Amino acid sequence: MTIKRQYTLPYCNLVLEGLSANANDPFSPLTILMNAECRLPGVTDITLTGGREFLDSLVAAVSGYGQELLSGVTRPAQTPGTPAPIVALKPGDHHNHHLIVRQHPIGEPALDTTALPPLDIPLTTVQFFDLMETVDQLLADTQTLPDLTAQFQAVSRRLVKPAEPMTKRAAPAVLGAAALAAAGLALFFVPPPQFEPAPPGRQTDTPAETSSAVSNPDSPTAPPTGAEAGLSNPEQLAAAPVIVDPEKMAVLQDQLTRRLETAWQLDSPPSGDLAYRVVVAEDGDLLGYKYANDRALAEVDRTPLPALTLGPEPAAPPGQDPVAQFLVTFTPTGQVLASPWREPSPDSEPRAANPLPPLAVKITDPDQLRQLNRTLYDRIAAQLSPRSAPAALTYRVRLTADGDIIGYEPVNAAAGSLAQETPLPGLVSAAASQTPSDTGQADFKVVFSETGVLEVSPWEGWPQ
Amino acid sequence: MPVENPVGLESPLILDTLTTPALPSADCPRRARTQLDLLLLAIEALDLGGSEAMLAVARELALDSLVKGRVNLWLLRSTNPMRRYSQRRPMALDEAKALVAIVGNLARRLTVLLRQLLTGYQQLQDKQLSLDHHLRLADYLTRFRTHFRARMNPRRAGVIAYSTDEKLDELAIQLLEQLLLCSGVLGTQRLWSSLFDGEVA
Numbered sequence: 001m002t003i004k005r006q007y008t009l010p011y012c013n014l015v016l017e018g019l020s021a022n023a024n025d026p027f028s029p030l031t032i033l034m035n036a037e038c039r040l041p042g043v044t045d046i047t048l049t050g051g052r053e054f055l056d057s058l059v060a061a062v063s064g065y066g067q068e069l070l071s072g073v074t075r076p077a078q079t080p081g082t083p084a085p086i087v088a089l090k091p092g093d094h095h096n097h098h099l100i101v102r103q104h105p106i107g108e109p110a111l112d113t114t115a116l117p118p119l120d121i122p123l124t125t126v127q128f129f130d131l132m133e134t135v136d137q138l139l140a141d142t143q144t145l146p147d148l149t150a151q152f153q154a155v156s157r158r159l160v161k162p163a164e165p166m167t168k169r170a171a172p173a174v175l176g177a178a179a180l181a182a183a184g185l186a187l188f189f190v191p192p193p194q195f196e197p198a199p200p201g202r203q204t205d206t207p208a209e210t211s212s213a214v215s216n217p218d219s220p221t222a223p224p225t226g227a228e229a230g231l232s233n234p235e236q237l238a239a240a241p242v243i244v245d246p247e248k249m250a251v252l253q254d255q256l257t258r259r260l261e262t263a264w265q266l267d268s269p270p271s272g273d274l275a276y277r278v279v280v281a282e283d284g285d286l287l288g289y290k291y292a293n294d295r296a297l298a299e300v301d302r303t304p305l306p307a308l309t310l311g312p313e314p315a316a317p318p319g320q321d322p323v324a325q326f327l328v329t330f331t332p333t334g335q336v337l338a339s340p341w342r343e344p345s346p347d348s349e350p351r352a353a354n355p356l357p358p359l360a361v362k363i364t365d366p367d368q369l370r371q372l373n374r375t376l377y378d379r380i381a382a383q384l385s386p387r388s389a390p391a392a393l394t395y396r397v398r399l400t401a402d403g404d405i406i407g408y409e410p411v412n413a414a415a416g417s418l419a420q421e422t423p424l425p426g427l428v429s430a431a432a433s434q435t436p437s438d439t440g441q442a443d444f445k446v447v448f449s450e451t452g453v454l455e456v457s458p459w460e461g462w463p464q
Numbered sequence: 465m466p467v468e469n470p471v472g473l474e475s476p477l478i479l480d481t482l483t484t485p486a487l488p489s490a491d492c493p494r495r496a497r498t499q500l501d502l503l504l505l506a507i508e509a510l511d512l513g514g515s516e517a518m519l520a521v522a523r524e525l526a527l528d529s530l531v532k533g534r535v536n537l538w539l540l541r542s543t544n545p546m547r548r549y550s551q552r553r554p555m556a557l558d559e560a561k562a563l564v565a566i567v568g569n570l571a572r573r574l575t576v577l578l579r580q581l582l583t584g585y586q587q588l589q590d591k592q593l594s595l596d597h598h599l600r601l602a603d604y605l606t607r608f609r610t611h612f613r614a615r616m617n618p619r620r621a622g623v624i625a626y627s628t629d630e631k632l633d634e635l636a637i638q639l640l641e642q643l644l645l646c647s648g649v650l651g652t653q654r655l656w657s658s659l660f661d662g663e664v665a
Contacts, residue, residue: 063654070642070658071499094589095641124586125641126579129648136650150650152657154485160662 003030005144007137009130013039016055016144030144040131044121048101050086057086059135059148065089065097066132067152069125076159089128097123099131243282243324244357252324253338255284260328260336263304270299274330277341278305279323285310287323303330356398356409356443363401363442366463375403376444377456383423384454393418393448396459401440404429408446422448479561481653485660491554494545496659498622500563501544503646505615506639507570509608510577514570521569522562530562548617561656568652571643578644585637595633608636 007014015037022028036055038048048054064075088100099121123131139150243249256278275292286308291297300306305328325341363369376399394411405427410416419425424446443459487493508514515534522531531537540559542551571578577600584598596602609632616623626632646655 066645067654067658067661070645070655071495071661073658073661095586095637124582125644126582126586129579129644132645133648136648140649150653152483152650152653154657154660154664155662156664157662158665 002034005030005138005141007134009134011040011042011127011130012134013037013041014134014138015039016138018145027143029142029146031146033145038131038134040121040123040127043123043127046119046121048103048119050103054086054103055148059139061085061087061089062132062135063139063150063152065128071155073155073160075155092122095125097125097128099123099128241322243322248282249324249340252280252284253326253340256280256286256326256328257336257338259284259286259308260304260330260338263308264330264334264336265304266334268302269332269334270302270330271295272332274299274303276303276305276328276330278326278328278338280326282322282324289328292327356396356407359398359441359443361440363440364463368401369442369458369463372399372401372403372442373444373456373458375399376405376446377454379405379427380423380446380456381454383426385423386452390414390450392450393422395419395422395424395446397424397444397446399442399444401442406441411445479558479565482561482564482656484557485657485664487557487660487664490557492543492557492560493660493663495663496560497543497555498546499659500560500567501541501547502635502639503567503643504541504563505611506608506636506643507567507574509604509611509636510574510643511570517570517573518566521566525562525565525569527562527565530559531566546616546620546622548615550617560659564652564656564659567643568646568655571647571651574643575647578640578647581640582637582644585640604640605633605636608632608639
């Protein structure tokens, strides 16, 4: 016998017609479904009908969507390949929902349901709740379709789509890599910072000088390294052009002597002669000084030199302005003696490569020039050792008429820095450096080529 | 209206209808703790005696062993990480089941009010009117905002997302809908299952 079951809520009517398993028992449950009919009064006039397939699809869609609304976790779409379900639910705007049903109209011959445009019924949340509640009551009703029960299943972690698509999740990483690349490219054009070591003496000039003077004012055995660093070192000024004008030298010498005498307080006379090598600028400023004997180092505080020396920041860096060097001696009797500084012998001061003053008396005799040229060549060649220079070293070498080497002057940059590799410093004779220049002198050009060949020629060319 | 529930919510074995999910850990996931507390917060905003009703329902459902009293209920709800005084203690699955049963039971009692409010909200939306035009709804929203701001830690990222009135109203309406969905015959089971969406293996 036919049984009709009806579930009614304000916005949804679900009517099921079917047969009971046992026709004779009035309490026998409805087990065979003939037709299911779902009306949505107040929503639409369309009546959704179908058999068991329709009902199963309705139950699955409504139940799953209800759970989706509660959890906010989107259920995975049906696997590709299977036909679209007859009933589906999708979220809409502003708390609305869309019931999508693919069914063929009543009264017409059955067609392929997938070919028809699906019905789209918008539902409010209350309307959807009524639809869900009728379905739930059917599921909970053990007298109707007992095999149809609620199947709640939480969505598996693996099936949940990440909240953001892969492209969006990868965007920060890509952006970071791109920024790094752009920054690298931009910095590629920025030159690396040049590390310029400060001139070693400049920074330690005055502060260290005072500290060393205070810490060991009377110690005659002060370590020479500390003293060299502590006292102003005229060696740094060696690269500066030297004042050669004798009149200017005389004026500077006079000026220096008077300044020192004025500033020197004789309350503590030195125990002996104090000799200093003093560097003076063109305008008379005291640029630096260095002790010339041990007592001078120990008793530097008794001289006015530390007070008169310029601060650590002279107007122009050393090496730019011409300077004059004097040997200043403070005697125990209170006298200040100044005389032009002369290079000591090359044995103690190997860096004899000072600029040569212009020749006062030139040797012009061709025979004598050739003779001197040969003498020079032989003397250098006798001590020439193999060397590895990246460039040719060119020097201007000055000889006396007797063939003694007075001095030499590097012509190119490499020659200046590599003079110690040549025999020249050892050949300058101390006696010759003091020789007055009125006996006649000659300049020669000496070239040590990269391949080790020695060339010697008169500076002004071979005589005709 | 809902027929008599064959499962029998008054049964002391109510928790047996809620199957234990296959979780990686024995504790309640973070989202479940948050969701349960927010639903209870919405019930409080709907019903002035909501917090008393929760304890009464717990006694009716013979859940005294799990929800022992006011303080215990407060501790359970404070496992919500958004709370100002969030508790570090975990929430056991049985305790979560008890809260789900309480939510479902109270939601059923509030079904009529929930339908009214949601229908009113829909009408206001259709007429493009602000939510103040429905007195009962505006009352609920105001109370929900007050409760939320008083109890949630404003420095938490999850709470910062609800910094404006509009966003809080949106959350309140969403919780109304979820309460309605919990009020059906199978609402409790559906809510329980939904707590673990995306959490089970």
